[in-house]
Amino acid sequence: MDLSARRELYTDGDLNRPDAPVVVKGLNHWFGEGEARKQALFDVNLALERGKLTVLLGASGSGKTTLLTLMGCLRRVQEGSLTLLGTQLAGADERLLVQCRRRLGFIFQAHNLHESLTAMENVRIGLEVHGKAAMAGWERASAHLLKILGLGERLHYLPGNLSGGQKQRVAVARALVGNPDIVFADEPTAALDKNSALNAVALLKRLGTERGTTTLMVTHDTKIMSLADRIITMEDGRIVDDRGTT
Amino acid sequence: MTILLGHLLGRLPIGWLQLVHNKTRLAAALAGVAFASVLVLMQLGFLGALVASIKLPYDQMNADLLISASDMNTLADGSPLPRQRMFEALTVKGVQSATPLYYGKVEWKQPDGTIRNLDVFGIDPSVETLRNPAISARLNDISLSDVALIDARVRNVSKSLFAKIAAGEPYRFEVKGRTLKVVGTFEIGGGFSADGYLVVSDQTFLRLFPQRSAGAPNHILVTLAPGADPAPILERLRATLPADDSIVRTVEETFGRDQAFQTTQRPVGLVFGFGVVIGILVGIIIVYQVLSTDVAEHLKEYATFKAIGYSQRFFLGIVFEEALILAILGFVPGFLVSLLLYTVVATVTGLPLAMTWARAAFVLMGTLGMCALSGAIATRKLARANPADLF
Structure with missing residues (x-):
């Protein structure tokens, strides 16, 4: 990967930016118990910028997934500080973690669509979690997103009748329909063709610009990396490189 | 039905949609619940017929009190x-x-x-x-x-x-x-x-x-x-x-004792009581099997829902929704088949076998309880839906 194009190296000073949606300080994490206990993250410090698309790079086992799941409130913080949208997650109970997750959007490598729900209904799942008040006009909102993602003709299709790429686009719509503050994405474009992938990432970028939606994405897709505002590289549980892009 | 359930639940009736998505499994599950309902209704019917037949001679007695031998258990025994x-x-x-x-x-x-x-x-x-x-x-x-x-x-x-x-x-x-x-x-x-x-x-x-x-x-x-x-x-x-050598009871008390003896001490009563238990167990096992398979097959989807921010209560709601739908939809054919069988058995045997609303309501409640219990057991598998594993 050519890093020469990068112009800005992020510094510890960014950790104190008041508008940072995610601030990680001295984060350590372990898996296993006793002698089998293995450290996965070592003193990770990081702040995400509001509205920016950040790509997280690293080999398998580098700790990027652990970091992603901790920031996504899917694991409990063991040591260090992790502030998400102003909420300290260290010591947070399950109820608080669930509440925080409702402000996030997740796009997984696998679409994990519900086979018995149509594309529209699957997208609705991302909205229904916010309660009845959020459901007003859900059909319009869901259809609008699906149309942007090129699925306007397949709103009422069951996942079984959609291609892999189409399913993944429904999953993207499901993650975005609730207007999340932060989107965590794990190889979201792996199942998409080039145009669909660029279209999806363009949508994330647009949300970043228009709504301030922050995106943290694990990807090895080079065409996506060129669209990133920032690229963080992890190795053996540590951030070894963290730069903004031109 | 989807719209009706959506209004009732105030959310997407995911349990219902899951059930109807796999129609073969739904049919098998409903047949299982219906079979269990028939089994329980028939056994309760036989038990009811036993009690009714015990009562028949007491109803004929022009008496307020009955003096019987002290070793009497039923109208027919005793010195x-x-x-x-x-x-x-x-x-x-x-x-x-x-x-x-x-x-x-x-x-x-x-x-x-x-x-x-x-x-x-x-x-x-x-x-x-x-x-x-x-x-x-x-x-x-x-x-x-x-x-x-x-x-x-x-x-x-x-x-x-x-x-x-x-x-x-x-x-x-x-x-x-x-x-x-x-x-x-x-x-x-x-x-x-x-x-x-x-x-x-x-x-x-x-x-x-x-x-x-x-x-x-x-x-x-x-x-x-x-x-x-x-x-x-x-x-x-x-x-x-x-x-x-003698004991005095009201006719009602004597009947009650006779009934208790014949339903709990005699093989015929025990067999029918046992049949009810077997029917309930069959129902629980069938519904549990269906629900636990369903939960296991949707673990990734449930994990995704968890990641999105749905609480455990939401998942319990889906499983109980499925359990209650299976209970109600399975009970109806079971009840109708039982009505037919009651008529056939009563005609063939002459036993006082008749469906009562109380029994039907009792078995419906029991079926709901049975399915809810199965659902409660099946939800234990939900704990395995860990959203962190999705990454």
């Missing part, structure tokens, strides 16, 4: 009772009448060689011992030697025979070496131990059962003076009669 107890009972204030009832069993051999078992009541024809109008109207007739009245509901006997008897054409058959002349009919109905009833006078009874004695009836039927309070009279009778 004979000294008739002296009848006279002693008559001395108790508040007792209006006391009359003996003799009880026995005979076999009625049919022209084809098969046997019908009849319970025989031997009564004093000068007293209205039984409150059956058809019997009361023919008391004079049975006061004659070897004359009887027969139950027109005796199982597996041509109705035309009883029609002829009722029309005045006497029917004769041999019992214990004596020829009985049947001059009339009444209706009680058979149970699990006999096919029907025969009513004769006490004198004819003693001729049919020569080993029995007039001084030792099976029960003494006691009526109280009009308006008398049974409780103090019952106490006075208990104080008067020796407890080592």
Whole structure:
């Protein structure tokens, strides 16, 4: 990967930016118990910028997934500080973690669509979690997103009748329909063709610009990396490189 | 249905949509729940028929209290009772009448060689011992030697025979070496131990059962003076009669004891009770199997929902939604099939087998409970849906 194009190296000073949606300080994490206990993250410090698309790079086992799941409130913080949208997650109970997750959007490598729900209904799942008040006009909102993602003709299709790429686009719509503050994405474009992938990432970028939606994405897709505002590289549980892009 | 459930639940009826998505599995699950419902309804029906058939003779007794042998469990067992107890009972204030009832069993051999078992009541024809109008109207007739009245509901006997008897054409058959002349009919109905009833006078009874004695009836039927309070009279009778050979109870109490004994101590009652338990277990296992498979197959989707921010309560709601839908949709065909089977069995066996709303409601509640329990067990698998594993 050519890093020469990068112009800005992020510094510890960014950790104190008041508008940072995610601030990680001295984060350590372990898996296993006793002698089998293995450290996965070592003193990770990081702040995400509001509205920016950040790509997280690293080999398998580098700790990027652990970091992603901790920031996504899917694991409990063991040591260090992790502030998400102003909420300290260290010591947070399950109820608080669930509440925080409702402000996030997740796009997984696998679409994990519900086979018995149509594309529209699957997208609705991302909205229904916010309660009845959020459901007003859900059909319009869901259809609008699906149309942007090129699925306007397949709103009422069951996942079984959609291609892999189409399913993944429904999953993207499901993650975005609730207007999340932060989107965590794990190889979201792996199942998409080039145009669909660029279209999806363009949508994330647009949300970043228009709504301030922050995106943290694990990807090895080079065409996506060129669209990133920032690229963080992890190795053996540590951030070894963290730069903004031109 | 989806729209209706959506309105009821206030959310997407995911449980319903999941169930109808796999129609083969849904059909199998509904068949399973229906089968369990049929099993439970039939066993409860048989149990109900047993209780109803036990009650039939008690309903015929023109009595407020019943003096029986102290070792009596059912109407048919227990030692004979000294008739002296009848006279002693008559001395108790508040007792209006006391009359003996003799009880026995005979076999009625049919022209084809098969046997019908009849319970025989031997009564004093000068007293209205039984409150059956058809019997009361023919008391004079049975006061004659070897004359009887027969139950027109005796199982597996041509109705035309009883029609002829009722029309005045006497029917004769041999019992214990004596020829009985049947001059009339009444209706009680058979149970699990006999096919029907025969009513004769006490004198004819003693001729049919020569080993029995007039001084030792099976029960003494006691009526109280009009308006008398049974409780103090019952106490006075208990104080008067020796407890080592006799016991006094209300007719209702005696029936209750008989019912409790036959449903909990006798194999037939235990078998039906066991059948109910088996039916419930079958239902729980079938529904659990369906729900746990369903949960296991959707673990990734549930994990995704968890990641999105749905709480455990939401998932429990989906599983219970499925459980309740299976319960209701499975119960309806089970109930209809049971109604049909009740009719068939009642017709074939002559047992007092009838569906009651209370039983249907009880089994529906039980089916709902059974499915909810299965759902509760199945939800344990939900804990394995860890959203962190999705990355």
